Amino acid sequence: MLIFDSLLACFSISCLIFLVRLFLHRTALIHVVRKWADWVDDRLHVHQHFKIPEFNDSTLQENQFYRRVSLYLNSLLPALEDSDFTNLLAGKKPNDILLSPDDHQVIRDTFLGARLSWLNNVLRDDTNQVVSRSFMLRFKKKDKRRILEPYFQHIHTVSDDIEQRKELRIHYYSNGKWKSVPFNHPATFDSLAIDPDLKTKIQSELETFLNSKQYYNKLGRVWKRSYLLYGPSGTGKSSFIAAVANFVEYDVYNLNLSQLVDDADLTALLLQTSCKSLIVVEDLDRYVSGKSRARISSSGLLNFMDGILNFQGERIMIFTTNCKDGIDLALLRPGRIDVHIYFPMCDFNSFKSLASNYLGVKEHKLFPQVEEMFQSGATMSPAEISELMLVNRSSPSRALKSVISALQLSSRTAGKVVPMVCESAVSPPTPRSMAEDAGGTAWKETMPKEFRKLYGLLRLKSCKRPVSIDDDCEMIER
Numbered sequence: 001m002l003i004f005d006s007l008l009a010c011f012s013i014s015c016l017i018f019l020v021r022l023f024l025h026r027t028a029l030i031h032v033v034r035k036w037a038d039w040v041d042d043r044l045h046v047h048q049h050f051k052i053p054e055f056n057d058s059t060l061q062e063n064q065f066y067r068r069v070s071l072y073l074n075s076l077l078p079a080l081e082d083s084d085f086t087n088l089l090a091g092k093k094p095n096d097i098l099l100s101p102d103d104h105q106v107i108r109d110t111f112l113g114a115r116l117s118w119l120n121n122v123l124r125d126d127t128n129q130v131v132s133r134s135f136m137l138r139f140k141k142k143d144k145r146r147i148l149e150p151y152f153q154h155i156h157t158v159s160d161d162i163e164q165r166k167e168l169r170i171h172y173y174s175n176g177k178w179k180s181v182p183f184n185h186p187a188t189f190d191s192l193a194i195d196p197d198l199k200t201k202i203q204s205e206l207e208t209f210l211n212s213k214q215y216y217n218k219l220g221r222v223w224k225r226s227y228l229l230y231g232p233s234g235t236g237k238s239s240f241i242a243a244v245a246n247f248v249e250y251d252v253y254n255l256n257l258s259q260l261v262d263d264a265d266l267t268a269l270l271l272q273t274s275c276k277s278l279i280v281v282e283d284l285d286r287y288v289s290g291k292s293r294a295r296i297s298s299s300g301l302l303n304f305m306d307g308i309l310n311f312q313g314e315r316i317m318i319f320t321t322n323c324k325d326g327i328d329l330a331l332l333r334p335g336r337i338d339v340h341i342y343f344p345m346c347d348f349n350s351f352k353s354l355a356s357n358y359l360g361v362k363e364h365k366l367f368p369q370v371e372e373m374f375q376s377g378a379t380m381s382p383a384e385i386s387e388l389m390l391v392n393r394s395s396p397s398r399a400l401k402s403v404i405s406a407l408q409l410s411s412r413t414a415g416k417v418v419p420m421v422c423e424s425a426v427s428p429p430t431p432r433s434m435a436e437d438a439g440g441t442a443w444k445e446t447m448p449k450e451f452r453k454l455y456g457l458l459r460l461k462s463c464k465r466p467v468s469i470d471d472d473c474e475m476i477e478r
């Protein structure tokens with residue numbers, strides 16, 4: 001009888017527990033109970049805190065660990081279970097959902113059985129502008145020895161992984177800070193009508209650059225690569241920049257020097273760029289010729305180009321100009337600008353490449369006529385030709401006829417029109433002028449041939465004309 005009573009009591013207690021749990025789950029009260037339990041548990045333990053500020057102390061340099069934690073937390077979707085509220089954003093891929101914590105929101109995480117929490121600490125001024133940001137990590141002191149190192153390692157691994165598939169962003173300068181929007185420019189090296197050898201060479205040298213961390217470190221050099229793109233308007237310089245960004249998968253920082261107040265501003269902005277970024281300064285000639293409102297000193301600009309501000313991680317810098325004339329040779333010297341790339345007006349090869357991309361036509365009975373026009377000296381920019389192809393894309397014959405008419409017009413007006421940009425940009429530089437450009441300095445002329453070879457000069461011949469490279473700067477022609 002006693003056994004029967006005990007069994008009945010056990011059964012009743014089990015049923016009661018089951019019903020209470022069911023009730024708590026159904027009413028979501030379990031969540032409240034858990035919170036109380038956590039609260040009590042928290043009071044019973046000593047906690048360790050770590051603050052991860054957005055910027056390193058005293059400098060405005062971005063704290064790379066903050067960036068990693070931010071990426072890691074963005075991916076912490078499971079933490080939603082314990083969160084009452086959070087912002088969800090779409091990622092780059094259709095199925096990607098990213099978590100974006102609000103100011104002072106706490107995000108919980110578990111690792112190796114330990115419970116951790118992250119506070120998104122954001123300080124704002126009266127005008128709601130962010131003054132400072134940091135993350136505060138909190139966990140039980142007793143777990144410190146066991147989890148700290150593997151947890152940080154885990155953050156590195158996850159953030160590396162996310163970085164590889166994160167969406168690219170383009171940053172622009174506004175009110176003393178970088179702001180950013182997603183970078184969706186579709187240009188790739190495939191869509192660019194440039195010399196195929198040049199394309200391959202650039203891609204392989206970019207790949208080499210990306211894998212050269214140890215090498216640059218060993219040499220004590222800043223891990224950066226600088227390009228100068230020069231040539232007439234509408235020849236693909238900006239499209240090339242987008243293609244590079246998509247190829248290396250770097251964020252783009254579009255730096256408008258005329259918006260900067262002084263050199264300190266330039267320094268601050270540069271320090272706020274993240275590693276693995278592509279820093280773009282378009283129309284360099286405008287700044288150096290004094291045509292813009294830029295108040296940057298030339299030494300400020302030189303320091304910026306040299307990366308003297310102690311970058312962490314790799315940077316690619318791209319400068320564009322329509323015309324190299326008038327740009328101080330000191331700005332263009334090797335090391336400051338590693339690779340010069342000339343973007344010419346369209347030739348027949350580029351035209352064929354555009355026709356293939358825009359019209360899906362690889363051969364056509366009108367091609368010989370087009371070739372003849374180019375040979376007779378007619379010129380148009382790839383932008384002009386691609387525009388004609390775009391609007392007439394439904395009929396390749398009509399598109400080609402309109403290109404021929406436009407080329408005829410251009411050759412008829414040749415000599416009468418004002419050059420699009422400047423004479424030396426429209427007509428490609430001669431080998432002589434290029435050699436002077438690249439280094440009319442004495443050391444270049446006296447440099448032994450063996451030395452030049454050691455520099456591993458990148459040399460691509462233009463399909464139109466031979467290029468002599470008497471220079472330790474890589475001069476690329478197409």
Ligand SMILES: Nc1ncnc2c1ncn2[C@@H]1O[C@H](COP(=O)(O)OP(=O)(O)OP(=O)(O)O)[C@@H](O)[C@H]1O
Pocket residue numbers: 191192193194231232233234235236237238239240322343382383384386
């Ligand atoms: N080499 C090219 N290959 C393919 N498309 C090109 C090329 N050059 C220009 N285009 C087309 O023309 C448009 C304008 O080109 P882009 O803006 O890159 O020229 P740009 O050299 O930067 O001109 P600007 O000096 O005026 O800034 C692009 O959107 C692209 O569609």
Ligand SMILES: [Mg+2]
Pocket residue numbers: 237238239282320
């Ligand atoms: Mg441009």
